[in-house]
Amino acid sequence: MTRSVVVTGLGVVARDVIGTADFGRVLSRGGTAPEPPPQFDSERFRARLAHVADPLATRAALHNADCGGLMAAVTEAEVACAGHGILAALQAIRQAGLDAATLHRAGCAVATTSGGMMDRYSDALDAGTSGSETHDLVVPCSAALVLQRVFGLTGPLCGFSCACVSSLAALSYALARVRNGDVPLMLVGGSDRMREADFAGFNALRAMDRDSCRPFDRTRKGMVIGDGAAMLVIEDEDHARARGATPLVRLAGMGLSTDSYHITSPNSRGLAMAMRQALAEAGRSPSDIGYVNCHGTGTPLNDIAEAEALASVFTGDAPRPIVGSTKGSTGHLLGSAGAIETVATILALQAGEAPLMATTTDPEDIGFALPLAGTDRRLATGLAMNNSLGFGGLNGSLILELVTTGEP
Amino acid sequence: MKDSIVISASCADAAFPEPLRSDGQKADAAFGSFLVHYLDHSEYEAHAAIDRSRHTRVSHRLSRMVARLCARSGLSAEALAGPRTGLVSGSSYGCSPVYEMHHRLRQQGPRGVDAVRFAQATHNYPVSSCAIEYGLQGPCLSVVSTETAGLDALQCAFDWLRDNRCDRVLVTAFEDFAPPTADHLLARARATPGTAFGEAMVLLLLERETAATARGLAGLARLGSVTNIPARGRSHLHIQCSDPAVRTMRSQALDFLGAGGLLAIHDLLTSPDGAGPAATDWQIAVTAPASGIAVNIALPQMEHSQ
Helix, strand or coil: CCEEEEEEEEEEEEEEEECCHHHHHHHHHHCCCCECCCCCCCCCCCCCCCCCCHHHHHHHHHHCCCCCCCCCCCCCHHHHHHHHHHHHHHHHHHHHHCCCCHHHEEEEEEECCCCCCCCHHHHHHHCCCCCCCCCCHCCCCHHHHHEEEEHCCCCEEEEEEEEECHHHHHHHHHHHHHHHCCCCEEECCCCCEECHHHHHHHHCCCCCCCCCCCCCCCCCCCCCCCCCECCCEEEEEEHHCCCCCCCCCEEEEEEECCCCCCCCCHHHHHHHHHHHHHHHHCCCCHCCCCEEECCCCCCHHHHHHHHHHHHHHHCCCCCCCCECHHHHHHCCHHHHHHHHHHHHHHHHHHHCCCCCCCCCEEEEECCCCCCEEEEEECCCCCEEEEEECCCCCCCEEEEEECCCCCCC | CCCCEEEEEEEECCCCCCCCCCCCEEECCHHHHCCCEECHHHHHHHHHHHHCCCHHHHHHHHHHHHHHHHHHHHCCCCHHHHHHEEEEEHHHHHHHHHHHHHHHHHHHHHHCHHHHHHHHHCCCHHHHHHHHHHHHHCCEEEEECCCCCHHHHHHHHHHHHHHCCCEEEEEEEEECCCCHHHHHHHHHHHCCCCCCCCEEEEEEEEEEEHHHCCEEEEEEEEEEEEEEEEECCCCCEEEECCCCCCCCCCCCCCCCHHHHHHHHHHHHCCCCCCCCCCCCCEEEEEEEECCEEEEEEEEEEEEEEC
């Protein structure tokens, strides 16, 4: 039997954000201007700005957090590796109202860009030291291992590193585990820290904007990288209701596809396929969707392909969703992008309003309403879609359905 | 009747434990020890000398292996291409170009990071480049987990087939060692006497039984279930037959990390000393300190035809 799967807890750590209340405020005002990352000297790069979650604020929040006996002591290396993820997970667990016994049954699926601390281990070796501080946290799934240990999770564990579609990959895995009855609940999301190599790479690709990320703007020039984490507790709906938890949204449909076209250049066909799959799995038609949180990186190649894909799925005279991107506010969290955008989408459904795209001031006409300053951003339905695209032509599409309080 | 999911073909390359073989597979002589063992990369190195923009070591091997797998399974390039074929990889350490990027940046500054190398510096590059080469448009993901990685990837493939996201899935597991991964492994091996690590790549084809038998394939391994099992304190690969009279296959000579589970399945399907006609139901389980996963397969009338 296929189970209905709901989200019962959310957590998020990003620039100026610790928790969903902060995140809601940032999304409603459209974020603030990016700044040079504190982790390294960005002056030697063409584009120098990023949206970086303050590692000291994360450390302080973890230190001061009321853990309620839900987590073990965390080492310095674990904080350095996955501090944002631990903090976001704790928020999600608290919102879900999990007790220790229920939490321990959970599985864990965590997305990441490169993952682990092999970079710091390598630096240590180059410096002639043993690298013992980071030795146990070098593999790409280290963030998942940290969360599993800190929260004492005993269910399935898996990490995903598939470029910018990693988080939706993790969500698809977690969804399958719960739907299939393998486990009643999963902790799932993405956790990333700013890495100089990623920053250098996107600079080398000339995919970064020097000023700000402006999705679907005529003057867009690329992305601005960000870091942080977003975690969700997803749960068998019957299990959630039986323990008195409040379902926030239902994970209604998931689509996964590949462009089979180019390593760094997206193609609209693949994303359209993923969106159609997700709609079919949810048993919904395009006109049921009230909001699409696009991948929306602000690179010309992405925006063009994504607009084409949307136009090919949302056709005819039927009502069209509001289409937006939150990367102007959060930056591009790469492997964790799909997770933070899933949280943004859930908050949008709860608020009944699409997040503001404050950086987009000279919009292209893509045939869809954009949630710009001065426009009506109210959502027409309680269904939303979150899309991610990744290097290598990977695509993911997730449909979320608001669970209303009147539902049994 | 429910259509079973079968493993219809498999391929594998694995490092040998013998040191300094003449065919190029050699132990890690650079370290003065034999704790880390490599595959023969000479074919890739010859390719890279001409064109380094297309392939990494892993994507090059995977590309060749997909062709081998198609030949073994009777699957044409036309049948393979399209949205009904998925591809998923599993690895513990992932792809070494991801780590080389950081090292090049440290050594050479921003000039050391070029667009081509950066595009190759993702753990999904091997599956993505193969998807492009072979025209695969189904789900395509890269799992990075622990020693369970290959079986985790197999579980994803099983999910996709069960949920009808596609009709067939290429499941690969690999380990690719280059500095600083090799340095890390050497430290691990020294801390755990008796352990030696080996590079490997395994590729399985999963599909529905009716599709495989329609192409005339026989001796297929039915995939019964993929289940998550409790973690154990130490990593362990366990291969067990339902018939206690059948001896369990010999354990692997090297620790192939995330590739070990799929390699055990490949060995079971292809090794003449692995199973006999009476040995039908097998469980391959990998447990690690953080997780565990078990795959149950049935080998009806095992013919070892591959």
